[in-house]
Amino acid sequence: MPCVGELRGLCGLSCRFCEANAEFIMNHRPNLINDLNSLISDAYGLEPVNHDANSLFEFALESVAEPLTNYVLHSVLECSLYPSLFSMRLIIESLAVGLYADRWFGNAWPGEKLSLARGFEMGRFKRCREYKGEDGNSLCNQYSTLGREVNEALCWLRDLLGSNFGIEPMDFIYETYNSLSKPIHAVAMINGEGVLGALGIAVIDNMRSKIGIPPMRTIIMPAECEEDDLVMLDAIHWYALLIRLSMDMLIYAWQSIVRKAGNEELTKTRTSIEEAIRRAEEVYNEIGSRYGLQDNG
Secondary structure, X not given: OOOOOHHHXXXXXXXXXXXXXXXXXXXXXXXXXXXXXXXXXHHHHOOOOOOOOOOHHHHHHHHHHHHHHHHHHHHHHOOOOHHHHHHHHHHHXXXXXXXXXXXXXXXXXXXXXXXXXXXOOOHHHHHOOOOOOOOOOHHHHHHHHHHHHHHHHOHHHHHHHHHHOOOOHHHHHHHHHHHHHHHHOOOOEEOOOEEOHHHHHHHHHHHHHHHOOOOHHHHOOOOOOOHHHHHHHHHHHXXXXXXXXXXXXXXXXXXXXXXOOOHHHHHHHHHHHHHHHHHHHHHHHHHHHHOOOOOOO
C-alpha cells in the first residue's frame, strides 16, 4: 500500500530521520553502526551448512533472529531505541527455546516441538540451577541438565567470561536476557530494590527532561537523534554487544550439544565469540572512560 494522505508525511519523516541519524551516529559513535552490522553478519554467517528441516533452533535463527538483527539497526537509525530492546531480548529467548526444544524433543517436527515447549521460561535456567533431585521434578531436571551441558560445551570460555563478567556461560546468557526484560514491563524491580520498567523510565525521563534530557517519546517513536540521545545510544551499543555474544554462545552450544558439528563449524563460531568479547571489552572501557566510570583501584 503506497503512502498517501497523512501516511505520506509520516513515512517521509521517518526516512528523513533515518538519513539524518545515520550521519549523526557516524559522526559521534561510528563504531556503533559497525558493531550492529557485525551482529547481523553473525546471525546470517553462522547458519548451519546442512539444513535440518526439523530443527526449531534453525527455524528460530532464520525466521526470528536474522530479521530482528536487521530491525535493531533500523530502530537505531530512527533513534527509536526502545524497540531495539524488545528485539534483542526476543533474539535470545527464541534461540533458547529452539535449543531447549531440539535437545529434549529431537525427533519431533517443529510445530510439535513448539507445542511441547509452550511452557518454556528463561527464568527456570536460574531457578532450577541448584536443583539436586533425580525425581519429582522432571521439568526442572531438563533445565538444569541443559544448563550444565551449555556450560560444558562452552567450558573453554570460562576464563574469558570469568575475568570479564565473573559468571558461567549459561548464567551470562540468562542475565543478559534478564537485564533486557526489565524495561519492557510496566514496573520491574532491580535486585529487589530500585524500580525500573517502562513507567520507571518514563518518570526518570520526565524528571530529567527539565534539564535537557529528552522524554521517553524520543526513544519510542522515530525522532532525530540529538546530543542528549548519546547516553541511550551508548546503552544500546553495550546491549548489542552482549546480545551478539549471547547469540553466538547459543549457536555454539546448539552446534555442540544437538548438531554435533565438526571442528571447522565450531571454530568459525568460536572465532566470532572471541571477537564479540574483544569488542565488548573495548566498548566497556570506552564508555567507562567517557562517563568517568573507570575503576581507579
